[in-house]
Amino acid sequence: MINKWMKGTVSGVLLASGVAMALPMSPVIADGPDFNGNETIKNERLHSYDEMVKLLERLDQKSDALSLEVYGQSVKGRDLFLAKFGTDENNPTILYLTQQHGNETLTTEGALTFIQHLTSGSHEVKELLDNVNILVAPRLNVDGAEGDVTFSLEDYVSGTHTRYNANGVDLNRDHVDREQPETLALHENVLKRYSPDYMIDLHHQGAVTTLGDSDELVSGSILYPTNEEVDPAVVEKSKKLGAVLYNTVESRGFGTLSKYIGGSAQTISRNGLAAEYGIATLLFEMRGMADHYREDYVLGQKSNGYLIKQAVIGMEATAEAIADGSIDEADTSFWDTLPESSYNHSED
């Protein structure tokens, strides 16, 4: 209900201009109860930038499997981290990218859990890393996630996290021009250097997305590249990546996924990386956001546990299927019947 017009208008202006811009004031509800059926927002429970860095550095010290690298800096000068596992150039490589949008936080929480799992030194992990290289780039938009930006967040529900980077730019619309330091660093120092075969781009969507025409709320949504210049073989490989993830989430009993309705522009990483580098890509959206100016997008903390778990099992299962080669046998026919997302309930 609040500032509905902003979704199209302000983001468009911010995207087009890339300059700082104060948003109009409206009532701030910092910790109102029951956000979309999920109690209060407790964003302080999430890893801050400093806490994330501390964790990554600690894991890097204790684990031989992990090689931690700084691949660039944000607008505000924060280091961008890449966690690398596996060193055999003959093995396939998958990249997991999180939080291009700073308010889409549980994707990074899941990535940090996944990284911890990969540093466990267990026999299973060793075997996995003998057969696949895993790159994790947690939290591309480190400034937006800290709310350290050049525009006001005072009309945001929580006022702590924003989609845009410090310059007010949507990083996931910057994959062709690469005008922002975060996207440029990702392309120059990760994508071009390590040439991943697969990439999963983890995001969050509104809290009230439903499965097709039904009233069933989805826990997430997925989509393969839809740009017409992407090689059909790359699209098929992307659909297989989606099949592995879909089967995993649906089989665990707590997740329901829909087919995301997404654009076809190459400025979006799902399309751009597939078109430019031939990477098989998958968009993986989680339910709800940590913060937004739209109240119906925000989800309270009670859902955090299963959403983080959904991200973790998705990452684990896809890495395993690539490592053991079973991804090549994945059945992609489910895509033809997978109900699309419905946003009827969010249009209030």
Ligand SMILES: [Zn+2]
């Ligand atoms: Zn997003």
